[in-house]
Amino acid sequence: MGDLFSADRLVEEFPKLIPYLIENLKVLLWATVFGVILGLLITGVRMKKIPILYQITVVYISFMRGTPMLVQLLLIYYGLPAFIDPILGTNISREWPPILFAYTTFILNQGAFLSSIFYGAIKGVPSGQFEAGLSVGMTKLQTFRRIIAPMAVRIALPPFGSDFVGVFHNASLVYVIGVVDIMGRAKSIGSATGHVLEAYVIVALLFIIFSMGARALFGFVGNKLDYANIKVR
Amino acid sequence: MLEIKHIRKSFGRNEVLKDVSLNVKKGEVVVILGPSGSGKTTLLRCLNFLEKADSGEITIGNKNVVIQNAGRKDILDLRRKTGFVFQNYNLFANKTALENIMEGLVTARKVPKKDARNIAEETLKWVGLHDKADYYPSQLSGGQQQRVGIARAVALNPEVILFDEPTSALDPELVGEILELIKKVATKGITMIVVTHEMTFAQDVADKVIFMDGGVVVEEGAPKEIFYRPKEERTKQFLAKFIIPDNMYYI
Ligand SMILES: Nc1ncnc2c1ncn2[C@@H]1O[C@H](COP(=O)(O)OP(=O)(O)O)[C@@H](O)[C@H]1O
Ligand SMILES: [Mg+2]
Numbered sequence: 502m503g504d505l506f507s508a509d510r511l512v513e514e515f516p517k518l519i520p521y522l523i524e525n526l527k528v529l530l531w532a533t534v535f536g537v538i539l540g541l542l543i544t545g546v547r548m549k550k551i552p553i554l555y556q557i558t559v560v561y562i563s564f565m566r567g568t569p570m571l572v573q574l575l576l577i578y579y580g581l582p583a584f585i586d587p588i589l590g591t592n593i594s595r596e597w598p599p600i601l602f603a604y605t606t607f608i609l610n611q612g613a614f615l616s617s618i619f620y621g622a623i624k625g626v627p628s629g630q631f632e633a634g635l636s637v638g639m640t641k642l643q644t645f646r647r648i649i650a651p652m653a654v655r656i657a658l659p660p661f662g663s664d665f666v667g668v669f670h671n672a673s674l675v676y677v678i679g680v681v682d683i684m685g686r687a688k689s690i691g692s693a694t695g696h697v698l699e700a701y702v703i704v705a706l707l708f709i710i711f712s713m714g715a716r717a718l719f720g721f722v723g724n725k726l727d728y729a730n731i732k733v734r
Numbered sequence: 735m736l737e738i739k740h741i742r743k744s745f746g747r748n749e750v751l752k753d754v755s756l757n758v759k760k761g762e763v764v765v766i767l768g769p770s771g772s773g774k775t776t777l778l779r780c781l782n783f784l785e786k787a788d789s790g791e792i793t794i795g796n797k798n799v800v801i802q803n804a805g806r807k808d809i810l811d812l813r814r815k816t817g818f819v820f821q822n823y824n825l826f827a828n829k830t831a832l833e834n835i836m837e838g839l840v841t842a843r844k845v846p847k848k849d850a851r852n853i854a855e856e857t858l859k860w861v862g863l864h865d866k867a868d869y870y871p872s873q874l875s876g877g878q879q880q881r882v883g884i885a886r887a888v889a890l891n892p893e894v895i896l897f898d899e900p901t902s903a904l905d906p907e908l909v910g911e912i913l914e915l916i917k918k919v920a921t922k923g924i925t926m927i928v929v930t931h932e933m934t935f936a937q938d939v940a941d942k943v944i945f946m947d948g949g950v951v952v953e954e955g956a957p958k959e960i961f962y963r964p965k966e967e968r969t970k971q972f973l974a975k976f977i978i979p980d981n982m983y984y985i
Contacts, residue, residue, distance in 0.1 A: 629824035632784050636818035637838025637890060640810065647841055651828045 504696070511699045514690055518703050524600065524682035528672040531604045533665065536611025543616035548623065558616070565613030570606075570671045577606040578678040599679040607668065614664055622657035623649060655726045662719030666712045673708070683707070735760040735925055736894050741790035741801075743773075743780055750776045751787065752949040758894070758927065758942075763920045765936040765957075766929045768946035769972060774929040775821075777946070778896045781927075782816040783809045795893045814842065817887030817895040822903050823879040825871040831858060831882045832867040835889045843890070857889040858882070861915060877908035884915055888924070895919065897928040933976050937961060945969045 543562070546554045565573070581602065582594035593601075626649050634644025676685035687704050691697030736758040743751040750773045758764050766774050779785040781792060787801045794815045799808045825834050835854035839845040845853070858864050861881040871879055880900060887895045900916065901909040913935045920926060920939050930936060936943055936957060943960040945953045945968075953966045964970050 627824075629820060629822060630826060633818075633820065633824040633826060634837075635784060635813060636782060636816075636820075636824075637886065638810065638814040638842030639838065640842075643841050647837065648826050648828065655828075 506698050506702075507696075510694070510696055511702060514700055515703055517690065518683055518686055518700060519707075521681065521683040521686040522707060524675070524680055525669065525672040525684075527600070528603050528607055528675055528680075528682075529665075529669050532607035532611045532668050532672075535604075535608040536615050536668075539608060539612030540615030540619055543612055544619040544623070547616065547620050562613045562617060565610050566617070570610065571674050571677065573610055574603065574606045574674055574678055577609070578602045581605065600675070602678055603672075603675040603680055607672070610671075611664075611668060615661070618657050618660045618664060619653070621660075622653040625656045626652045655723070658719060658723050658726065662716060662723075665719070666715050669711060669715070670708065673704070735762075735795065736927075737791075737793040738781065739791040741777070741780055741787045741792070743776055743785065743787045750949050751780065754790075754946075754949070754951055756944065756951065758925060760925055761923045762925055762941045763939050764927045764942045764944060765940035766927065766944045766946060767931070767933075767936065767960075767972070768952075772946045773949040774946055775898050778818070778898050778927065778929060781896060782813050782818055784818070814890075815893045817890050817892040819880070819883050819887050819895060819897040819900045821899040823871070823876070823883045825874075825879055825882055825886070827871055830868050830870055831863060831874065831878075831885075834871070834882055835886045838886065838890050853889050854885075857885040860888075861885045875908070876904050877912060880904065880912050881915060884912075884919065888919060888922075892924075894925040894927065897926065897930070899929050899931070901930065901932060931976075933961070933973075945972065947972070 543558050545551075546558050578599070582592070586592055586594070630648050630652065631641075631644055634648045635641070639647070673682070673684045675682050676688065679685075681689075683704055687697070687700035690700045736756075738754065738756045741751050741754045742749070754773075754777060756764075766777070768774050776785060780787040780790075781794075783804070786804070790801050792799050792801070792812065794812055797808075797811050797815060799812055825831075826837060829837060832851070832854050835857055836847070836850045839850035839853060840847055855864070855867065858867055861884060863878060863881050863885070866874060866878060866882075869878075871882070874882065880903075884900070897916065901912050904912060909932070913932060916926075916928065916935075917939050928936075928940075940957045942954060943957050944951055945960060945964075945966070947968050953960060953964060953969045960969065961973065964973060
């Protein structure tokens with residue numbers, strides 16, 4: 502087996518890699534914050550069945566769900582300048598750092614995925630709950646705010662948690678468009694030292710720790726929100 | 735007090751209510767009988783616009799609404815004059831028993847929270863569940879949930895409470911106590927329309943019994959008339975399906 506793996510190198514490379522995880526976390530943050538906003542807007546369009554916009558969202562969602570993240574990333578990276586520059590007279594392929602293309606892709610991707618989660622969660626609240634709200638004299642909006650939305654949040658939480666972890670995993674792809682993230686750094690350490698394995702082992706470990714941490718967090722919040730499990734004094 | 739005129743409602747090609755009219759006086763208890771699928775639930779749901787009828791006219795108290803012209807405000811006004819007790823309770827799953835009762839008072843009627851809490855506690859006591867105030871629906875039995883459902887409707891002090899088969903999702907041994915509670919609501923003088931298959935209950939509390947079949951009111955009258963001297967063949971056939979005491983109508 503020779504010198505393929507050494508614990509010393511593992512320890513040595515660890516601090517060199519860690520700071521680059523920030524890039525992946527930034528992608529995750531943007532994708533989540535703006536993905537939620539976009540996802541809610543799309544959910545609104547779907548709930549209200551707003552003409553034209555509704556048809557657009559259908560196509561958009563099936564595209565985002567039907568193509569691999571890597572393909573979307575490359576399409577945006579090469580396609581967005583070709584699309585935008587002639588219209589706005591800009592030159593974003595030069596002006597934008599690669600990470601902006603990563604944000605754009607991930608936000609668009611998350612908007613689609615999260616809207617599916619949100620929409621499904623709202624539809625998952627039994628219709629009797631809505632009718633009960635109306636029957637006590639609340640408006641549709643009041644019923645949505647006070648009854649449907651809180652329950653939908655509870656329903657959406659587990660798939661949202663899985664999606665959150667999934668986005669983080671997918672964020673490891675951004676190095677292919679030139680973002681120097683933890684994967685990009687692992688790769689460059691590999692080429693510089695001639696030893697690639699340790700860096701990727703570190704990456705894998707970090708991803709495992711993050712995933713487990715995120716799952717535990719979502720599980721904890723889920724239990725807090727679980728009306729059936731709330732203890733009665 | 736409550737009057738509906740010429741209500742029609744179709745689902746697609748299926749005409750479910752075919753020109754139904756009905757008159758209920760203040761404080762009256764009206765029981766609606768009829769086979770499954772005859773449109774009883776749809777009629778109740780049209781009354782508070784959970785379902786929008788195709789045409790007709792509804793008057794509750796001083797509020798008159800012609801279906802075709804009904805705006806958002808009209809619908810809200812009518813709903814705030816009615817309470818609804820559902821077959822499967824439909825308690826708010828994310829709210830405790832107490833909060834279930836408070837919700838409509840606070841959010842819809844803008845009753846100050848403190849007053850709403852008092853009303854809710856009073857009403858919960860009245861239905862015999864003062865010790866379950868902080869329980870969530872999932873922690874209550876079916877009978878207890880329906881008590882809360884009834885309390886939720888009663889606390890709003892509506893002009894009329896609509897009951898849609900309030901006991902038919904319950905275990906048989908719990909039916910009696912819920913019927914007792916509904917009788918107690920009746921003795922408060924609240925106007926009620928009750929869809930039920932409980933014939934003894936209907937006999938006991940109804941001021942008027944309505945028999946529906948195929949989307950029309952086939953026959954209506956005092957319980958004595960409907961149970962002992964039904965005029966229509968369809969009413970007779972329907973009643974014959976229930977186990978009827980000897981002194982009542984039989985074929
Ligand atoms: N939302 C709906 N969509 C389509 N058909 C319905 C709907 N609700 C009720 N119906 C139909 O209307 C008829 C009457 O139903 P319903 O009012 O529930 O009767 P009942 O309460 O007397 O059993 C049935 O044929 C039923 O299938
Ligand atoms: Mg029914």
